[in-house]
Amino acid sequence: MSESVPVRCPACRREHVYTAPSYPCACGAPVTPSLDDRAGPTLVAHRAWDADWVTVSCGSCGRRDQWPQPELGCPCGAVLRIAVAGTRSASPPAPEPRPAFHPVTIRTARDAVTAAALYLRWLGYRDIRRADQRPPSGIGLAARGLVAQVDPTVQPASRRDVECLWLTALTEDSGCVYFSLAGYAEEARERADALGVPLFVLDFTGTPQPVNSPADELHASGR
Numbered sequence: 535m536s537e538s539v540p541v542r543c544p545a546c547r548r549e550h551v552y553t554a555p556s557y558p559c560a561c562g563a564p565v566t567p568s569l570d571d572r573a574g575p576t577l578v579a580h581r582a583w584d585a586d587w588v589t590v591s592c593g594s595c596g597r598r599d600q601w602p603q604p605e606l607g608c609p610c611g612a613v614l615r616i617a618v619a620g621t622r623s624a625s626p627p628a629p630e631p632r633p634a635f636h637p638v639t640i641r642t643a644r645d646a647v648t649a650a651a652l653y654l655r656w657l658g659y660r661d662i663r664r665a666d667q668r669p670p671s672g673i674g675l676a677a678r679g680l681v682a683q684v685d686p687t688v689q690p691a692s693r694r695d696v697e698c699l700w701l702t703a704l705t706e707d708s709g710c711v712y713f714s715l716a717g718y719a720e721e722a723r724e725r726a727d728a729l730g731v732p733l734f735v736l737d738f739t740g741t742p743q744p745v746n747s748p749a750d751e752l753h754a755s756g757r
Contacts, residue, residue: 539571539616546610554616557601560656561633563594567604573617578605588618595633632656632756637740640715643686647673649740650684650713658757670698672714679757681706684736685714691733693721700729711752713742 538553556564567590587600604616635656640646651662654677665674665681672685672695683699685691691714703710711732712718718726718733723746726733732749734742744750 539569541575541606541614541616543608543610543612543614544575544577545612546608548608548610550606550608552604552606552616554604555602557599557660558655559592559595559597559599560658561592561595561597562636563592565590565592565599565601567601568619569604570617570619575606575614575616578613578615590618597633635741640686640736640738640740643673645740646686646713646715646736647675647684649736650682650734650742651675652740653713653734653742654680654682654711656756657752665702667702669695669702671695674702679708680711681708682711682713685712685716686736688716690714690717690719691722692719693725696722696726696729696731696733700731711749718745 538551541550541552543550554566554569556566559565567588588603589598590601591598604618606614606616608614635653638645638649638652640649654662654675659677659680662675662677665676668674669683671687672683675682675684681699681703685695691712696712699710699712711734713734713736715736717735723733727746730748732752733745734749735745736742744753
């Protein structure tokens with residue numbers, strides 16, 4: 535359960551009540567940073583990667599992940615960094631084995647999108663959402679540093695489909711990955727290999743299967 539702590543802005547002395555956000559662990563359990571009510575907030579003067587993230591353990595499976603450092607915006611314009619108990623500013627955690635992937639059976643197009651989203655979260659991508667730009671076919675997903683296309687149709691993905699996804703990722707300066715229920719045309723596979731686009735086939739159990747080397751690498755290493 536999320537906890538709340540009183541917070542006084544050091545700049546204007548205004549009182550606030552801050553509630554810690556919860557984030558989904560790879561195991562499915564919610565993870566909430568434990569706030570340190572004995573330490574006052576600090577003003578954010580400039581941004582630094584190490585200070586913007588904290589490492590928090592999941593209470594259910596023990597997995598340690600990086601989550602955004604809790605912050606609060608005051609009406610006076612100050613940004614306050616909220617202290618977290620029992621954590622330190624995040625540096626990359628030691629590699630830990632990923633838990634087993636738990637698929638969902640695919641019966642509908644929506645199930646295919648859900649399966650792809652669950653798999654991306656299992657790989658380590660957060661904040662998965664519908665993409666702002668709709669792809670020519672299928673459904674677009676996006677996360678920080680990634681765009682994905684899920685094609686639940688009965689037609690194999692074409693070379694043009696792969697190229698459109700790659701161009702979208704290029705314009706957004708991000709990586710990309712393609713999920714198809716019906717597989718890929720031979721030209722699509724060749725083009726994906728040349729562009730380094732990971733290709734996955736979704737079977738009806740909901741488990742994405744890598745079909746080229748970039749997909750094998752992504753599956754093995756995660757994000």
